[in-house]
Amino acid sequence: MSSYYALPKLIASPLLAISMGSMPPVRTALFEQHIESGANIVDFHGFELPIWYTSIQEEHLATRNSAGLFDVSHMGFFRFHGSGVLSWLQSVGTQEFLNFASGRCGYTHFLDPKGNIIDDMIFGVKEDNEVLGVPNASMVETMFEWLSSLLPSDGSIALEDLSSKTSILALQGPNSAKIIHDTLGGKNAVGRFRCQEIAENDLGITGWIQGTGYTGESGVEIFVPNEHAPKLWSALLEIGSEEGIVPVGLGARDTLRLEMGYLLSGQDFLWPGLGETPDFGLPEDFLARDTVETAVPFGLSMDHDFIGRDRLASSLEGNERWHALLCQERGPSPRPGHSVLDGPTEDAQLIGYVTSGAPSPSMGGTGIAMAYVTGMVVGDDVWIQASRRRRVRAKIVRPPFKR
Numbered sequence: 001m002s003s004y005y006a007l008p009k010l011i012a013s014p015l016l017a018i019s020m021g022s023m024p025p026v027r028t029a030l031f032e033q034h035i036e037s038g039a040n041i042v043d044f045h046g047f048e049l050p051i052w053y054t055s056i057q058e059e060h061l062a063t064r065n066s067a068g069l070f071d072v073s074h075m076g077f078f079r080f081h082g083s084g085v086l087s088w089l090q091s092v093g094t095q096e097f098l099n100f101a102s103g104r105c106g107y108t109h110f111l112d113p114k115g116n117i118i119d120d121m122i123f124g125v126k127e128d129n130e131v132l133g134v135p136n137a138s139m140v141e142t143m144f145e146w147l148s149s150l151l152p153s154d155g156s157i158a159l160e161d162l163s164s165k166t167s168i169l170a171l172q173g174p175n176s177a178k179i180i181h182d183t184l185g186g187k188n189a190v191g192r193f194r195c196q197e198i199a200e201n202d203l204g205i206t207g208w209i210q211g212t213g214y215t216g217e218s219g220v221e222i223f224v225p226n227e228h229a230p231k232l233w234s235a236l237l238e239i240g241s242e243e244g245i246v247p248v249g250l251g252a253r254d255t256l257r258l259e260m261g262y263l264l265s266g267q268d269f270l271w272p273g274l275g276e277t278p279d280f281g282l283p284e285d286f287l288a289r290d291t292v293e294t295a296v297p298f299g300l301s302m303d304h305d306f307i308g309r310d311r312l313a314s315s316l317e318g319n320e321r322w323h324a325l326l327c328q329e330r331g332p333s334p335r336p337g338h339s340v341l342d343g344p345t346e347d348a349q350l351i352g353y354v355t356s357g358a359p360s361p362s363m364g365g366t367g368i369a370m371a372y373v374t375g376m377v378v379g380d381d382v383w384i385q386a387s388r389r390r391r392v393r394a395k396i397v398r399p400p401f402k403r
Helices: 014-019 031-036 056-065 085-092 137-149 176-184 226-243 250-260 309-315
Strands: 040-044 047-052 067-071 078-082 105-111 117-127 130-134 157-161 166-172 195-197 208-210 219-225 245-248 320-327 339-341 350-360 366-374 381-385 391-397
Touching (some): 031 047, 056 067, 056 245, 056 250, 067 226, 078 085, 105 137, 117 137, 117 208, 137 157, 166 176, 176 219, 226 245, 250 366, 320 381, 366 381
Antiparallel strands (some): 040 047, 078 130, 078 157, 105 117, 195 208, 339 381, 350 366, 381 391
């Protein structure tokens, strides 16, 4: 097993650096369960969370092949409610919220007036006048302040932060549907991008469940009162044991999302309003990105007005995009901050930088990366400056890497 799988690059990411403050880290409602399972705990965004239990590689492959259970209670949980809430969200987000019926989930970006991504968010429409959203861990306070500043002055729409009261469990993998059925009953086996209140069940668990996740596998994210979390966690692991379920840490969560080409807030984009600087040597404001530049194939509709739209219209004419790079030869693995060039020779031109990169557990350790690159398209070859002396040839592919 390589050293990467023992100590992931995630630990050295700017995300973790942001969390290292004077405040003591927060323990989730599942902290004791993590310790009992032998988890390796790190400080992540001010939360004490498992980075792995056995190894990143084992947990990654178990999620791909059977099922993985994640504690993602560091993520936020917002409630938007009031008359016209979908129209209001559509005016401040890139997604066309009015197209979403009750019981459906979606994905959106929120931009500042200059078009920079502040944060991305998965949301679920509970009713026409109520929407639940999940901001990223490091952005809960920032997003609450930003969105609150945009609320109608007549008080018709309200925003609540339910984060501190809510535990979030993510069950992911091809066997997740059966495990949910056996644990919480068939009425809670929601489909992909469907959502609902948790239906009555033998465990007495209440809350919200939605068919979303950050791994690319089928699965659900479950939002419950903190006091219900230990019972649900233990039940899922016990009942799912015959289906190969394992607890999974943040390390495998990162490699799983990278294989799908999913954005990571703070690493693949970073709102300049935070005044933070990545610690992996990128040019100033390199991560100040808009939705078009990220090339995310969902979450954007240009058919409505929203904050930051003008920059996106301009970016549509540009040729810098966030591309997936698949290494074509052995060599040092791509890492955040590595340069991307248009050739192997000394006179090659710098065309971009890697923002996320690692060996792929699902592909036998082949190097994969996501990078902002100028002037290239799918099928082109590029070269990653993977070390001072070594460039590794990579091909631009269409994500996900793992299909």
